[in-house]
Amino acid sequence: MTTSSEKEKDALPPTVDAPEHSLADSASLQLPDSWKYRRLTVLGHQLPWFASPPVQLLIVSFVCFMCPGMFNALNGMGGGGQLDPTANNRANTALYSTFAVVGFFAGTFTNKLGIRTALSFGGIGYSVYVASYLSYNHTANLGFTTFAGALLGVCAGLLWCAQGAIMMSYPPEESKGRYISWFWMIFNMGAVIGTLIPLGQNMHVETNGSVDDGTYVGFLILTIMGAALAWALVDARDVIRADGSKVIVMKHPSWKSEIVGLWQTFFTDPYIILLFPMFLASNWFYAYHFTEINGAYFNVRTRALNGVIYYIMQIIGAYIFGFALDIKGIRRTTRAKAAWAALFALIMVIWGFGYMFQKTYDRATIEDKSHKKKDWSDPGYAGPFVLYAFYGFSDAAWQTCVYWFMGALTNNGRKLANFAGFYKGIQSAGGAITWRLDDMKIPYMNMFASNWGLLAGSLLVALPVILWKVEDTVSLEKDIAFTDESVAEVAPKAHISHAHDDVEKV
Numbered sequence: 001m002t003t004s005s006e007k008e009k010d011a012l013p014p015t016v017d018a019p020e021h022s023l024a025d026s027a028s029l030q031l032p033d034s035w036k037y038r039r040l041t042v043l044g045h046q047l048p049w050f051a052s053p054p055v056q057l058l059i060v061s062f063v064c065f066m067c068p069g070m071f072n073a074l075n076g077m078g079g080g081g082q083l084d085p086t087a088n089n090r091a092n093t094a095l096y097s098t099f100a101v102v103g104f105f106a107g108t109f110t111n112k113l114g115i116r117t118a119l120s121f122g123g124i125g126y127s128v129y130v131a132s133y134l135s136y137n138h139t140a141n142l143g144f145t146t147f148a149g150a151l152l153g154v155c156a157g158l159l160w161c162a163q164g165a166i167m168m169s170y171p172p173e174e175s176k177g178r179y180i181s182w183f184w185m186i187f188n189m190g191a192v193i194g195t196l197i198p199l200g201q202n203m204h205v206e207t208n209g210s211v212d213d214g215t216y217v218g219f220l221i222l223t224i225m226g227a228a229l230a231w232a233l234v235d236a237r238d239v240i241r242a243d244g245s246k247v248i249v250m251k252h253p254s255w256k257s258e259i260v261g262l263w264q265t266f267f268t269d270p271y272i273i274l275l276f277p278m279f280l281a282s283n284w285f286y287a288y289h290f291t292e293i294n295g296a297y298f299n300v301r302t303r304a305l306n307g308v309i310y311y312i313m314q315i316i317g318a319y320i321f322g323f324a325l326d327i328k329g330i331r332r333t334t335r336a337k338a339a340w341a342a343l344f345a346l347i348m349v350i351w352g353f354g355y356m357f358q359k360t361y362d363r364a365t366i367e368d369k370s371h372k373k374k375d376w377s378d379p380g381y382a383g384p385f386v387l388y389a390f391y392g393f394s395d396a397a398w399q400t401c402v403y404w405f406m407g408a409l410t411n412n413g414r415k416l417a418n419f420a421g422f423y424k425g426i427q428s429a430g431g432a433i434t435w436r437l438d439d440m441k442i443p444y445m446n447m448f449a450s451n452w453g454l455l456a457g458s459l460l461v462a463l464p465v466i467l468w469k470v471e472d473t474v475s476l477e478k479d480i481a482f483t484d485e486s487v488a489e490v491a492p493k494a495h496i497s498h499a500h501d502d503v504e505k506v
Helices: 006-010 023-028 053-066 068-074 087-113 114-141 140-170 173-201 214-232 257-268 269-285 286-297 300-324 334-357 384-411 413-438 444-468 476-480 494-506
Strands: 041-042 045-047
Touching: 006 269, 023 413, 041 114, 053 068, 053 114, 053 140, 053 173, 053 214, 053 300, 068 114, 068 140, 068 173, 068 214, 068 269, 068 300, 087 114, 087 140, 087 257, 087 413, 114 140, 140 173, 140 384, 173 214, 173 269, 173 300, 173 384, 214 384, 257 269, 257 413, 269 444, 286 300, 286 413, 286 444, 300 334, 300 384, 334 384, 334 444, 384 413, 384 444, 413 444
Parallel strands: none
Antiparallel strands: 041 045
8 A cells, every 4th residue: 555655755766766867878878748748859879968058059159150140240240241231221220120029029029939949930020031032133123132131120029038048047047148149159150151251252352332243042952951951950858968957938838928027027027117118229339330430331251350350259248257257166147247248448538539530520521532441451441340349349248148138047947948038028129219210311420429328328227237146046946936937847956856855754
């Protein structure tokens, strides 16, 4: 006859009685289906390591390497590689307009459709976007590029929401900075390689002009490969960390539960609104960087070189800030305050030098047909070159810190998908506004001032969140309150072992 205590013991996950194993050794464990320990099987071989956070992060990083990375390379050349930036401005205005709407609600769609579907569908939009520029080289069809931009806004909303959820919810708390750093480094390596293509093709061409078909074809092939690679991901519920814990998601998401969950986020975490200005600022400066500095001031080959260095500095910035945010031996609350202070100082110094540079030219001078754009062989190139490189560095620092701040607020994958949706939606609204302002020929100095003011001001608005809402750790019980999962289903082995001890004492 079985006692009630024995029944309780049998109901616990089998890892309670099993010795500690590393994730690499877990293939040898015979875990029954009752614990739902899912392992990827390829040609009859079980690969539990494939469902680990590092491998999943690597896959999503290379998807973004080939999709958004090529988009950044294209836009980093100024005007999407076109001599006249009109097509690029209108496409990006359409892109960020739809992105702003879809991105805000993307957490709902991602939680329901799943990470893999959202990421792959998102990648397709980048292929269409690149193809529209290839077509524009021959047809000058503004309608197609504008449509492609609008479509990409829908697709990118889902892709970036899925990416953000993976990057912030998959790693353990002590590794989130490094995960963000590695993602940002790999992602921007795509832009580095992408900008090396036009640099190589235009190395010996000093005249102004548009990039050729070969550049667009190369970008198109890579974006298609990225969209296909997304299908190699596993579902979030199948991801298992090294300590045996699992990602906190909804077991049974429905359209109703996720729509309700979106609005619940505002009631459970209303302080997230204080980060919205930082979200808005995070894409506000791209039109200024890419079109009003790189595209306006430099010729094609110099723009390509600047783009390569801009994204290399992004890699360096992500590495420095990402690893600094995970320094051991310092409380997370202290690291959060230090990151805020470092970010504020960086913005004030870099944009202070940017003000000195912006005083040297204006829109009227640049748009004069007799004006010759600067080449890397011209005297005085070094100063603007270094400044542009540090604009890239500060971009990576900003994005890394914003993601880390959000990841420090919760480990709940469902909630972080909504946070990522808010982030991408609001930053895209900022992008839509600034690309439109550039199309309206707003004075460069006005655009510069809006950037510096928004960056500095948004940090001040976000300070209360950094001071009072970032904790040294977030309890598991607090994290699962937003889902239909139990502690036993997501807890690490050590946590479950303590639960077993409590049962045996009964």
